[in-house]
Amino acid sequence: MLFFLLLVLQGNAHAQIDPAHCRYPLGMEDGRIKDDDITASSQWYETTGPQYARLNREEGDGAWCPAGLLQPSDVQFLQLDLRQLTFITVVGTQGRHAHGTGNEFARMYRLDYSRDGETWKSWKNRLGNKIMEANDNAYASVIKDLHPPIIARYLRLIPVTKLPTTVCMRMELYGCPWHDGLTGYSSPEGQVMAAPGYPISNLNDSTYDGYHERRKLFGGLGQLTDGVIGQDDFLLTRQYHVWPGYDYVGWRNESLGPGYVEMEFVFDRPRNFTSMKVHCNNMFSRGVKIFSEVSCAFKPRLVADWEPQQAVFRTVLDDRNPSARYVTVPLGRRAAKALRCRFWFADAWMMFSEISFQSADTVIPTLVPPLMTTSCPKLETAIPTQRMETTAASKDPAEDGSTSILIGCLVTIILLLVLIIFLILWCQYVCKVLEKAPRRILEEEMDPPYERVFLLDPQYQDPSVLRHKLPELSQSAESSGCGGGYAEPDVTQCTPHQCFQSSVPHYAETDIVNLQGVTGSNMYAVPALTVDSLTRKDISVAEFPRHRLIFREKLGEGQFGEVHLCEAEGLAEFLGEGAPLPERDGKPVLVAVKQLRADATNNARNDFLKEIKIMSRLNDPNIIQLLCVCVSSDPLCMVTEYMENGDLNMFLSQREIESTLTHANNIPSVSLSDLLHMSVQISSGMRYLASLNFVHRDLATRNCLLDRRLTIKIADFGMSRNLYSSDYYRIQGRAVLPIRWMAWESILLGKFTTASDVWAFGVTLWEIFTLCKEQPYSLLSDEQVIENTGEFFRNQGRQIFLSAPPLCPPSLFELMMRCWSRDIRDRPTFDRLHQALRPHASQ
Structure with a gap:
């Protein structure tokens, strides 16, 4: 028994990942990283595109080269999607040699990385430097x-120069998969130990990549996951040129009132946790001991509550051996996406150098733990106890009792599994029966009033695509038909029977592509415009000289078009006084240019002209304005405003809420009044669109642009940008939908109205007051989001709502909840939303 306890206490002598051995090439050179997963902010030619940035290979023209001369202020990047969380330890770079014909390379670069594709962090070495030395020749x-290593799925290599120069690069990454799946931990800040006769020890988490607020760490990873194990004497370090105590994060008992350190751990997906390993210092002569007890609570989803039943583990304290050691905490294969663990002090100080988790990706939900505990007392200890008793006395009557209990528990578990399988099969049978129900019965169950809605394609009648995707939800949605009475712009009016014939099967790819416009962004839905009526005289903006548009960066692309960031020379003089342009002090004006591809179809060309006509009708301070066009020759272009602060999602995700700490450390921040002011502006812009009977269909922070004065203008570029590809659900390989922002009737019935825009506005408010740190329904997969829409339709209280952001006033969250009302009659109009928000912003 003593040997067993020592094994649990001592654990393994090595970290979960050893950076010295985690140095495997990740696939640039050998092609395991596919071309589609390598992108760039720009490229000089097709033959110097990002797919040619592979170390030791010289396809194309030999490397990736960003467009034009690289200026010291430029931010050009090569981006890799590794398709899974990865522990990255080494970066290799080369220039462009091309068998002696090329001689371009980067002398310096820096790295940005992201674990979710939304929040980007800049890598810094242990001394805080971001710039890495690169190449001094082309071959x-x-x-x-990397000290410290990077834990990320996405990585950007950003060449840096002091003088304007041409840059080309090839690269390889080295590391290994991050099987922990841990994406962030939160804890109190580490503290300083100062004792007479000893050097001052700063026990802070110096490489933490989350944010600090009120002496707490949130949302990042740091020294507890860098693979570096602290030594027995915490004053000694394994790194050079660092301070005493660097390898540990430590806390003093007296400074934390409850007598414990509370840490929260968030993972990439739900897992079944078998154990947690914590490497602790035990230098008791200095008042440092391993924790006396730990209790861990589990949360199956980030939006759920902590489960009441906790895993509790008490350690065997050792006052004879001062060695640092791993303590392995069994977690009983509990299913969760987040853990909250409280480590109780055993002495004045507690110090950790590494924490790792063992788990299974395939999640088996925790099945009613209290019931199993009642039926099978001390099941976890039955097996080791039985073995020891068998060794001591093979005929001990207690053995028969333990065996009977164990067999009884196993039989109970098997019966539970059989019952669960039966229920699953029964549910599938019932769903099939419902699918075969006569349409006449479903029509009789519809609500009598019908609604005038915008339908994607009234002629399309094949329901097979949606039913294949959602066999249960599509039939349920049909039974609702045209229920509701929200007054909306009318493109098509349907009777109850017609709604069944045309409104349900809207996962057809032809419908969705038509919905998305030629550049991949959402064209506004408006009362019907006939293509035949569109001529040059219908376009109310002027023709701009094409040669004055200077390409800067590709913002994104769609099926038939692209969106570019350009400089427009002489645009202010061209447009004259009163033009909605930012002050540039004589410099060229930044504009967004939507360009139709040369291979676009005639239908796409007509749709592009239709979009120009729609955009030319818009004139509001909170709506992106069409400035001019280039349609006298191919390729057709429309030139719109572009704000220097970029989109709202990127702007907020790089900031913290304003506080004394952000002022003291010059951290970019926004105030609560700023967020309210942004909300009022978006509601004002949407109120204007609603007054013109326009339906946006993709309202989100990614589609709101800001200038330097925090003025917001609503746009529609988000869908075309690779940066936000994870915000869209792909249908049949090509078309995409922003399902996490869409109302239930838009997903199930294809109904897009001002009421569905109100729903999206509620989600946009939620984004703003979370500072865009998290994707809506981040704990749900795309399929689970669609299933949740069905729960909104059924309205049986099982639907999952977004939780209240910590920064959000209760009255404002109540307004969000009204935007997500199941019945569209209960959702506020944009006029009422604007009136309700203005008093908040003026406080």
Whole structure:
């Protein structure tokens, strides 16, 4: 028994990942990283595109080269999607040699990385430097170790220069998969130990990549996951040129009132946790001991409550051996996406250098733990106890009792599994029966009033696509038909029977592509415009000289078009006084240029002209304005405003809420009044669109642009940008939908109205007051989001709502909840939303 306890206490002598051995090439050179997963902010030619940035290979023109001369202020990047969380320890770079014909390379670069594709962080070494030395010739490779390593799925390599120069690069990454799946931990800040006769020990988490607020760490990873194990004497370090105590994060008992350190751990997906390993210092002569007890609570989803039943583990304290050691905490295969663990002090100080988790990706939900505990007392200890008793006395009557209990528990578990399988099969049978129900019965159950709605394609009648995708939800949605009475712009009016014939099957790819416009962004839905009526005289903006548009960056692309960031020379003089342009002090004006591809179809060309006509009708301070066009020759272009602060999602995700700490450390921040002011502006812009009977269909922070004065203008570029591809659900390989922002009737019935825009506005408010740190319904997969829409339709109280953001006033969250009302009659109009928000912003 003592040997067993020592094994649990001592654990393994090595970290979960050893950076010295985690140095495997990740697939740039050998092609395991596919071309589709390598993108760039720009490229000089097609033959110097990002797919040619592979170390030691010289396809194309030999490397990735960003467009034009790289200026010291430019931010050009090569981006990799590794398709899974990865522990990255080494970066290798080369220039462009191309068998002696090329001589371009980067002397310096920096790295940005992201674990979710939304929040980007800049890598810094242990001394805080971001810039890494790269190449000094075009052919030799330079290998650089990352201290600390990076845990990320996405990585951007950003060349840096002091003088304007041409840059080309090839690269390889080295590391290994991050099986922990841990994406962030939160804890109190580490503290300083100062004792007479000893050097001052700063026990802070110096490489933490989350944010700090009120002496707490949130949302990042740091020294507790860098693979570096602290030594027995915490004053000694394994790194050079760092301070005493660097390898540990430590806390003093007296400074934390409850007598414990509380830490929260968030993972990439739900897992079944078998154990947690915590590497602790035990230098008791200095008042440092391993924790006396730990209790862990589990949360199956981030929006759920902590489960009441906790895993509790008490350690065996050791006052004879001062060695640092791993403590392995069994977690009983509990299913969760987040853990909250409280580590109780055993002495004045507690110090950790590494925390890791063992788990299974395939989640088996925790099945009613209290019931199993009642039926099978001490099941976890039955097996080791039985073995020891068998060794001591093979005929001990207690053995028969333990065996009977164990067999009884196993039989109970098997019966539960059989019952669960039966219920699943029964549910599938019932769903099939419902699918075969006569349409006449479903029509009789419809609500009598019908609604005038915008339908994607009234002629399309094949329901197979949606039913294949959602066999249960599509039939349920049909039974609702045209229920509701929200007054909306009318493109098509349907009777109850016609709604069944045309409104349900809206996952057809032809419908969705038509919905998305030629550049991949959402065209506004408006009362019907006939293509035949569109001529040059219908376009109310002027023709701009094409040669004055200077390409800066590709913002994104769609099926038939692209969106570019350009400089427009002489645009202010061209448009004259009163033009909605920012002050540029004589410099060229930044504009967004939507360009139709040369291979676009005639239908796409007509749709592009239709979009120009729609955009030319818009004139509001909170709506992106069409400035001019280039349609006298191909390719057709429309030129719209572009704000220097970019989109609202990127702007907020790079900031913290204003506080004394952000002022003291010059951290970019926004105030609560700023967020309210942004909300009022978006509601004002949407009120204007609603007054013209326009339906946006993709309202989100990614589609709101800001200028330097925090003025917001609503746009529609988000869908075309690779940066936000994860916000859209792909249908049949090509078309996409922003399902996390869409109302239930838009997903199930294809109904897009001002009421569905109100729903999206509620989600946009939620984004703003979370500072865009989290994707809506981040704990749900796309399929689960669609299933949740069915729960909104059924309205049986099982639907999952977004939780209240910590920064959000209760009255404002109540307004969000009204935007997500199941019945569209209960949702406020944009006029009422604007009136309700203005008093908040003026406080």
